[in-house]
Amino acid sequence: MTEHAGDTDPRLAQLRENLAAVRQRIAAAAAAAGRQDHPPRLIVVTKFHPAQDVRRLASLGISDVGENRDQEASDKAAQLHDAQLRWHFIGQLQSNKAKSVVKYAHSVHSVDRPQLATALARAMAAEQERAGRAPLECFIQVSLDEDADRHRGGALPAEVPALAEQLAGAEGLRLAGVMAVAPLKADPAAAFERLAAISAGLAAQYPDATGISAGMSQDLEAAIRCGATHLRIGSDILGPRPALR
Numbered sequence: 001m002t003e004h005a006g007d008t009d010p011r012l013a014q015l016r017e018n019l020a021a022v023r024q025r026i027a028a029a030a031a032a033a034g035r036q037d038h039p040p041r042l043i044v045v046t047k048f049h050p051a052q053d054v055r056r057l058a059s060l061g062i063s064d065v066g067e068n069r070d071q072e073a074s075d076k077a078a079q080l081h082d083a084q085l086r087w088h089f090i091g092q093l094q095s096n097k098a099k100s101v102v103k104y105a106h107s108v109h110s111v112d113r114p115q116l117a118t119a120l121a122r123a124m125a126a127e128q129e130r131a132g133r134a135p136l137e138c139f140i141q142v143s144l145d146e147d148a149d150r151h152r153g154g155a156l157p158a159e160v161p162a163l164a165e166q167l168a169g170a171e172g173l174r175l176a177g178v179m180a181v182a183p184l185k186a187d188p189a190a191a192f193e194r195l196a197a198i199s200a201g202l203a204a205q206y207p208d209a210t211g212i213s214a215g216m217s218q219d220l221e222a223a224i225r226c227g228a229t230h231l232r233i234g235s236d237i238l239g240p241r242p243a244l245r
């Protein structure tokens, strides 16, 4: 008789099922967009969920996870140092956390101002000297909100060129592309179209900076249609987060 690990760990079985459903949605959306041959990378956003869940996801073949708070991410990365995982930092980041973040992060998706880029470059110089790590992938977070009152973070589109120039010129950093969160109560497709246009402008000048980090549980289909290369999916895989904030 063969036994699946899910038989004895109901949480693993649940994650496997949720993951299969999300992968199915991604495959369908990629096929509909004619992107079967270059589907987006799935980053599972594990914020607020325990390190044990991240371990379960790793056992299910997940290689990329996303976190939005340095303390939590740093603790989990330490607990999971033996797993082959890429850690993506996706939240608002204070410059004084740069030193900590570069110790575990493969990428930062939320670079939104020159001071943060400077802090990351400085931290990477020290970290590369210490540990010889690969360059930090940096996405410029762009605000797609046309109403300043409902700002969900990010640089204004007009600020992107200067930030791109700074990131592209910084040793230890690699300009990977753009990132955005769809504005609340607006059509995500229209917002992601604006992001795609900003991305095209960036890639025209920096041919390697073709990344588009967009698409969450609610809007991954629209994001894939608009060319997302990195999806950040949390609740549809892990379930609801405890309401801490």
Ligand SMILES: *Cc1c(COP(=O)(O)O)cnc(C)c1O
Pocket (backbone or CB within 6 Å): 045, 047, 068, 090, 091, 181, 216, 217, 218, 232, 233, 234, 235, 236
């Ligand atoms: C939490 C979070 C996500 C994941 O959102 P879900 O709706 O749970 O899929 C994606 N991106 C960012 C920036 C987040 O903070």
